[in-house]
Structures are given as structure tokens and as C-alpha cells.
Amino acid sequence: MTASRSTTLSEAESKRILAVHGVPVVEEQVASDPGEAARAADGLGYPVVVKLCGPVIAHKTERGLVRLNLRDSSAVRAATEDLLGAAGPEDGDVQVLVSRMVRGVRELIAGAHRDPQFGPVVMVGVGGVLAEALADVAFRLVPLTAVDAAEMIEDLRTARLLGPLRGEPAVDRDRLATVLMALSALMQGDDSVRSVDVNPLIVVDGVPVAVDALVEVEP
Amino acid sequence: MSRAAGTASEELEAVPVPGSDPSQGFRALFEPRGVAVAGASSHPGKFGFVALHNILRHDFPGxxxxxSLSGEEVLGLQALRSADELPDGGADLVVVCTPAAANVELLRACAARGVKAAFVTTAGYGEAGTEGERAEAELKEVAHELGVLLAGPNGQGLISTPASLCAQIVAPYPPPGRIAIVSQSGNFVSSFMNFAIQTGIGVSRAVSAGNASATTVPDYLAYYADDPATAVSLAYVEGLPDGRAFFDRIRPLAARKPIVVLKGGASPGGARAAASHTGALAADDKVFDGACRQAGVIRAATVEEAFEAAATFATQPLPRGPRVVVYTSAGGWGVVTADAISHSSLELLPLPEDLRADLDARLPPRWSRNNPVDLAGGETRDTIPECMELVARHPDVDAVIYLGMGIQSNEARLMPRAPGRPLRRGRGDGVGGDRQARVDRHRAGRYPSRQPGPGHRAGHGPSLLLVRQPRCRRP
Structure with missing residues (x-):
């Protein structure tokens, strides 16, 4: 169970797999050059986010590889050029990911992994950059029932975060439960998936949307 | 001294012993017709003295x-020189206090005389290095081959109050009751039994699983789940290398009877696989927590809390829902209990208008007129039970927490119609307790309606029960 023996999929590929399993994923497109990125952004509608995307890129935020809130095509072109230029040889084959900028005051985290003692487990918690420090998370063993999914959401210490908050409606718990059930199904259906991180899972108008994701698989 | 709590049992199940069924072994362990102590000694410092002494002292009826090799007289019994001298079928349980080297032969001789279960107290097995591991594997194999249920080794023994059996190398012997205990730490068994002695809330069976080489914690829990003498199981576990197998086995058991688990040895399991946030956050304690919730197992944080939870399940009916009325003659207790409820998933039921009016008609005007129902000293030995009856009968009330600490309620306890009595009675003539017990019977087995003993913390215990009730599955 060491990191070195596994491979991570690119953010785009990770999200594609999640979407197939029914996880709501932010609208996005992969682009290989500034022109393509600008066209993608025009299609998605502004503002957008541009991120460097590749199979071995992690810690995007720490490395400054995420450009938020870009409002026009020239900003998208410039950001794309920057990011592709910032990639080193160790980053391998890279592209950029252009996605709609979604807003929500609440960031959740959802995930799954194969626990050495308990086998596949699914997690939900308070997400964002403080996720690990807060560690307000709940786990269940795969397979989850609908009741398990509902109860693990209730188990969060800060379950109050899920109610109406700062002008935003309450989190749709059924939709959130659906995400957890999807992760359970993914872990159950594909033995090669070692772990899944969906962080953040931003709550947009009450609906959790996967904004970043990382799927780790057997090499 | 502990070992995996979920490993060996699957093998036992997979390869049934010819001509024996496991329940026969458990029956011999907890309800033996006769008991032999191997390694009996007249030296008070020896396990073989203490075990025999305890069995005799607590009047085992069989x-x-x-x-004993020496053939001496021990505690008034003429010792047999060998298990070969046991009368056929005279003992179905042997408590083994002999050195490890002697035990394989002993088991064979005992089995030949009809022994069906062996509790092995002997240390020096798997906990003591490679040689010990080999000896333990051999012991397990021989017991399996002979069809003898092997408990231990390296455990301190067992007690079974319905059988008046105290077959252990330590002293505490609890009053009879409905809590069944199994522990990977022998000393925790003693601690739980000491709580039982202090509170008067008794125990049905208790066993120290020792190295659990053949009979594991889930095996005992499976026996307890079907044991009519037991209302709730209380387990101490540590080090679960196969946590999933453990939960796969106990989940169906927890659906039949409450299981309270105390776990030692939280290990930072998930932190090893830190490639993902999820892995980093999966310290095994959190996963264990979730697995308990999922299985409907009640997890306790401390030894005290574990016993209290078990004690409450053993003595109180399960409420059918979260709506609680706090009924008290002491304002402060009502307030702190209301506080505790506000921090739980319970609800302090706003007093229904008709109930308020009914109570108004019977109490002087200074009572609280809300929930908590604080009688505020206006109660009498007649109005306490009358009003309690009204509260308990009301269809909106799922549970009553009664904090009877006033002078009047103490006085009333001495009277023929004590305040606790209507709730204390079993089905048929009771009031609230009757209804609540009946409602929950189908889900969680039958519960006695015995009132907690005088040492039980009356306010905290029931609150704990209510807070920790197994989850109610939503449709």
C-alpha cells in the first residue's frame, strides 16, 4: 500500500470515470494550446478556471497551477501559455483543463480507498484546503446502502454546514448520498481502483459538484 | 495477550468437526453438567487452586x-491422578491449569472421557514466541480433531451465572443478570464484573478470550446472540487485522441483540497510504467508528461508558422513538438532563396541551407546566405515580426519563404503590414500560424490565441508553 506502486489518472480522466458513475462533475474541456483553450472557454461561458492537467500532476494549488476566475479569452490564452510553460519534464504529457468557474461557500470532500484492515471504504467530510486539518469525516464499508450514505452525512460534526447557509440553500442530501453510492459502486465494480479523492466537492445551489478529482489505480 | 478477533472462526465453520456441533461445545463451556480442574493444587498461589476454589465457593451444583499428578487432597476433594480416571461423561468442561507441554495429552484423555469444552488458562503459547506459536497451533489442531471447543489459551477463565459457575483464576463473581461479556483482555472482564458488583446490574456469561486461537470474540458473540439468558453483549477487542471479516460476522448478530464494543489500540492505519486525502484521513479509528454505525454496534469510548451502555440495555426497554419527557421532582436534574438531550439526537417533546391540562388538574400550580415536567415539590406519593402514568400513556411520548430524587419520591418508594412500579412491571399490567417494551420487542429481542439497582446512576444511565440506541433504519 505505498504510493509508489500506484498510478494516478489525470484530473480529466478521473472526472470522466466519476461522471460515468453518476457523480455530478463541473462542465469542462481539455485543450492543448492557448487557441483551443480560448475556444473552449467561449463555449463554456465566462468566468472560467484553467488548470494544468496530466497523469502525474498533483498538488496543483501548491504549485500555482490553477488560474481562477478568468473573464475573457485573452486571459484564458495568457493563463494557458503560462501553465504549459510552467510544466517541467517530470510532469510528462500535459494539457490544460478549462472549466466553468463554479461558486459555493461550502466545499466538501468525498472519497474512497482500500483500507488494509477493512477493505474498500467510502468517506465524506468537510473539504477544501483545510480538509485534513479539520478531519471532520465519516467512513462506511463498501457496499453502502442508501441508509448508510444518509447516516454518514448525519455523522459529520459540522452537519450544520449542510443547512441553509449565507444565502445558499441547504445541501441536497439525496444528491450528496448519490455521490457516495456512486463511489461505493466504483470501488465494488473495479478492483484496479485503489483510491478516489473528490476534493473539493463544491455545493452549487445545494447540489454537490466535483470540481477536482484524483483516481489512483493499480499500475 | 490478545490475538486476532476474527480470524480462526471461519476455518472452524468451513471444516465442520465430524460428529460434533459447535453449540454443543458452547453448552459444555457455559452450562456444563460437570467440571474438572486439571492441575489442581493445594497451593493458594497456583491457578489450579484458585480456579477450583472459585468453582466450589460459588456452589457449582454439578x-x-x-x-493432579500428586493425587493429593485439594480443598476437600480427592484429586484424580489423571484425566483417564474421570468417570465417563462425568465432566463436559475441563479448566486447564497445567503446563503447556502437558496439554495435548490432557486434551486427548479428557475427550476420551466425554469432555466437550476446555478452557486453557496456561500461558506460554502464541504470546511467547515461535515455540509457543507452534504449541498453540498443535493444541488448536488437536482440539479440532477431538471435537473439543477450545477457549483460550492464556485466558483467565469464564463465569456463567445461570450455571452458578465461576471457573476463573481471578476473584470477581458478579450477580446474575443479562449482560454477556467477552474480552481479549482478561483484566477488562474483571473490571466489567466489578462494575456489575458495584451497581447490582448483573451478568449472564463472561469469558476472557485469551489468545482466542480457536474460539474468537465473534464466536462468543454468536453464542450470546442466541443465548436466552443474555440481553446484551459487551465486547472488548483490540488489533483487528481483518476488520472486515469481524464486521461481516457481527453485523447479523447486532441485528438480533445489542452489542456494545470497546476497542483498544487505535492505530494510524490509513496514514500509511497517504497517496490520497481519503487514505490520510482514514485513521483506522474513524473507519472502525463508521463500521460500528453501519453494523448497528454501539461503540463506547471508555470502560465505564461501555458498562453503562450494556447495563442500560440489560435493564431498560428500548424507546420506540426520539420524543422524550423528563419527569422529575428536582429542578436541577431536569435542567441538566434537558441539556444532555439537546446535545443528542433525542427531542425534548413540547408538552402536548391535553397532557398539560391533565397534569394541571392533579398538581399544585407551581409545577413547571412544560417539559421537563418538574413537579417542584408539589408532588405527593399519590400524584407521582398518577402523573407518571399520564405521561407514559400519552401517545406522543416515546420515552420517559424519571429522575426521582425528591423527598416525596423517596418516601413513596417505601409505599406499597411505589412510583417506579408501574413502569417496572412486565407486559400485561404495566403502563408506559409495557407499551415501550412491546413496541421494540420485534426489533431487538426481549428486554427485561428490571429497575436499575440503587448504585446505578439513575439520570445518566437512561439518557445514555436513549442517546446510544441502535439506529432506526429509515424506509
Missing amino acids: PVFAI
């Missing part, structure tokens, strides 16, 4: 045999 035949008791001492086996």
Missing part, C-alpha cells in the same frame, strides 16, 4: 473433579 460434580467437580480435581486432577
Whole structure:
């Protein structure tokens, strides 16, 4: 169970797999050059986010590889050029990911992994950059029932975060439960998936949307 | 001294012993017709003395045999020199206090005389290095081959109050009751039994699983789940290398009877696989927590809390829902209990208008007129039970927490119609307790309606029960 023996999929590929399993994923497109990125952004509608995307890129935020809130095509072109230029040889084959900028005051985290003692487990918690420090998370063993999914959401210490908050409606718990059930199904259906991180899972108008994701698989 | 709590049992199930069924072994362990102590000794410092002494002292009603190489007289019993001298079928349980090297031969001789279960107290097995591991594997194999249920080794013994059996190398012997205990730490068994002695809330069976080489914690829990003498199981576990197998086995058991688990040895399991946030956050304690919730197992944080939870399940009916009325003659207790409820998933039921009016008609005007129902000293020995009855009968009330601490309620306890009595009675003539017990019977087995003993913390215990009730599955 060491990191070195596994491979991570690119953010785009990770999200594609999640979407197939029914996880709501932010609208996005992969682009290989500034022109393509600008066209993608025009299609998605502004503002957008541009991120460097590749199979071995992690810690995007720490490395400054995420450009938020870009409002026009020239900003998208410039950001794309920057990011592709910032990639080193160790980053391998890279592209950029252009996605709609979604807003929500609440960031959740959802995930799954194969626990050495308990086998596949699914997690939900308070997400964002403080996720690990807060560690307000709940786990269940795969397979989850609908009741398990509902109860693990209730188990969060800060379950109050899920109610109406700062002008935003309450989190749709059924939709959130659906995400957890999807992760359970993914872990159950594909033995090669070692772990899944969906962080953040931003709550947009009450609906959790996967904004970043990382799927780790057997090499 | 502990070992995996979920490993060996699957093998046992997979390869049934010819001509024996496991329940026969458990029956011999907890309800033996006769007991032999191997390694009996007249030296008070020896396990073989203490075990025999405890069996005799607590008046085990069946035949008791001492086996000792010396053939001496021990505690008034003429010892047999060998298990070969046991009468056929005279003992179905042997408590083994002999050195490891002697035990394989002993098991064979005992089995030949009809012994079906062996509790092995002997240390020096798997906990003591490679040689010990080999000896333990051999012991397990031989017991399996002979069809003898092997408990231990390296455990301190067992007690079974319905059988008046105290077959252990330590002293505490609890009053009879409905809590069944199994522990990977022998000393925790003693601690739980000491709580039982202090509170008067008794125990049905208790066993120290020792190295649990053949009979594991889930095996005992499976026996307890079907044991009519047991209302709730209380387990201490540590080090679960196969946590999933453990939960796969106990989940169906927890659906039949409450299981309270105390776990030691939280290990930072998930932190090893830190490639993902999820892995980093999966310290095994959190996963264990979730697995308990999922299985409907009640997890306790401390030894005290574990016993209290078990004690409450053993003595109180399960409420059918979260709506609680706090009924008290002491304002402060009502307030702190209301506070505790506000921090739980319970609800302090706003007093229904009709109930308020009914109570108004019977109480002087200074009562609280809300929930908590604080009688505020206006109660009498007649109005306490009358009003309690009204509260308990009301269809909106799922549970009553009664904090009877006033002078009047103490006085009333001495009267023929004590305040606790209507709730204390069993089905048929009771009031609230009757209804609540009946409602929950189908889900969680039958519960006695015995009132907690005088040492039980009356306010905290029931609150704990209510807070920790197994989850109610939503449709």
C-alpha cells in the first residue's frame, strides 16, 4: 500500500470515470494550446478556471497551477501559455483543463480507498484546503446502502454546514448520498481502483459538484 | 495477550468437526453438567487452586473433579491422578491449569472421557514466541480433531451465572443478570464484573478470550446472540487485522441483540497510504467508528461508558422513538438532563396541551407546566405515580426519563404503590414500560424490565441508553 506502486489518472480522466458513475462533475474541456483553450472557454461561458492537467500532476494549488476566475479569452490564452510553460519534464504529457468557474461557500470532500484492515471504504467530510486539518469525516464499508450514505452525512460534526447557509440553500442530501453510492459502486465494480479523492466537492445551489478529482489505480 | 478477533472462526465453520456441533461445545463451556480442574493444587498461589476454589465457593451444583499428578487432597476433594480416571461423561468442561507441554495429552484423555469444552488458562503459547506459536497451533489442531471447543489459551477463565459457575483464576463473581461479556483482555472482564458488583446490574456469561486461537470474540458473540439468558453483549477487542471479516460476522448478530464494543489500540492505519486525502484521513479509528454505525454496534469510548451502555440495555426497554419527557421532582436534574438531550439526537417533546391540562388538574400550580415536567415539590406519593402514568400513556411520548430524587419520591418508594412500579412491571399490567417494551420487542429481542439497582446512576444511565440506541433504519 505505498504510493509508489500506484498510478494516478489525470484530473480529466478521473472526472470522466466519476461522471460515468453518476457523480455530478463541473462542465469542462481539455485543450492543448492557448487557441483551443480560448475556444473552449467561449463555449463554456465566462468566468472560467484553467488548470494544468496530466497523469502525474498533483498538488496543483501548491504549485500555482490553477488560474481562477478568468473573464475573457485573452486571459484564458495568457493563463494557458503560462501553465504549459510552467510544466517541467517530470510532469510528462500535459494539457490544460478549462472549466466553468463554479461558486459555493461550502466545499466538501468525498472519497474512497482500500483500507488494509477493512477493505474498500467510502468517506465524506468537510473539504477544501483545510480538509485534513479539520478531519471532520465519516467512513462506511463498501457496499453502502442508501441508509448508510444518509447516516454518514448525519455523522459529520459540522452537519450544520449542510443547512441553509449565507444565502445558499441547504445541501441536497439525496444528491450528496448519490455521490457516495456512486463511489461505493466504483470501488465494488473495479478492483484496479485503489483510491478516489473528490476534493473539493463544491455545493452549487445545494447540489454537490466535483470540481477536482484524483483516481489512483493499480499500475 | 490478545490475538486476532476474527480470524480462526471461519476455518472452524468451513471444516465442520465430524460428529460434533459447535453449540454443543458452547453448552459444555457455559452450562456444563460437570467440571474438572486439571492441575489442581493445594497451593493458594497456583491457578489450579484458585480456579477450583472459585468453582466450589460459588456452589457449582454439578460434580467437580480435581486432577493432579500428586493425587493429593485439594480443598476437600480427592484429586484424580489423571484425566483417564474421570468417570465417563462425568465432566463436559475441563479448566486447564497445567503446563503447556502437558496439554495435548490432557486434551486427548479428557475427550476420551466425554469432555466437550476446555478452557486453557496456561500461558506460554502464541504470546511467547515461535515455540509457543507452534504449541498453540498443535493444541488448536488437536482440539479440532477431538471435537473439543477450545477457549483460550492464556485466558483467565469464564463465569456463567445461570450455571452458578465461576471457573476463573481471578476473584470477581458478579450477580446474575443479562449482560454477556467477552474480552481479549482478561483484566477488562474483571473490571466489567466489578462494575456489575458495584451497581447490582448483573451478568449472564463472561469469558476472557485469551489468545482466542480457536474460539474468537465473534464466536462468543454468536453464542450470546442466541443465548436466552443474555440481553446484551459487551465486547472488548483490540488489533483487528481483518476488520472486515469481524464486521461481516457481527453485523447479523447486532441485528438480533445489542452489542456494545470497546476497542483498544487505535492505530494510524490509513496514514500509511497517504497517496490520497481519503487514505490520510482514514485513521483506522474513524473507519472502525463508521463500521460500528453501519453494523448497528454501539461503540463506547471508555470502560465505564461501555458498562453503562450494556447495563442500560440489560435493564431498560428500548424507546420506540426520539420524543422524550423528563419527569422529575428536582429542578436541577431536569435542567441538566434537558441539556444532555439537546446535545443528542433525542427531542425534548413540547408538552402536548391535553397532557398539560391533565397534569394541571392533579398538581399544585407551581409545577413547571412544560417539559421537563418538574413537579417542584408539589408532588405527593399519590400524584407521582398518577402523573407518571399520564405521561407514559400519552401517545406522543416515546420515552420517559424519571429522575426521582425528591423527598416525596423517596418516601413513596417505601409505599406499597411505589412510583417506579408501574413502569417496572412486565407486559400485561404495566403502563408506559409495557407499551415501550412491546413496541421494540420485534426489533431487538426481549428486554427485561428490571429497575436499575440503587448504585446505578439513575439520570445518566437512561439518557445514555436513549442517546446510544441502535439506529432506526429509515424506509
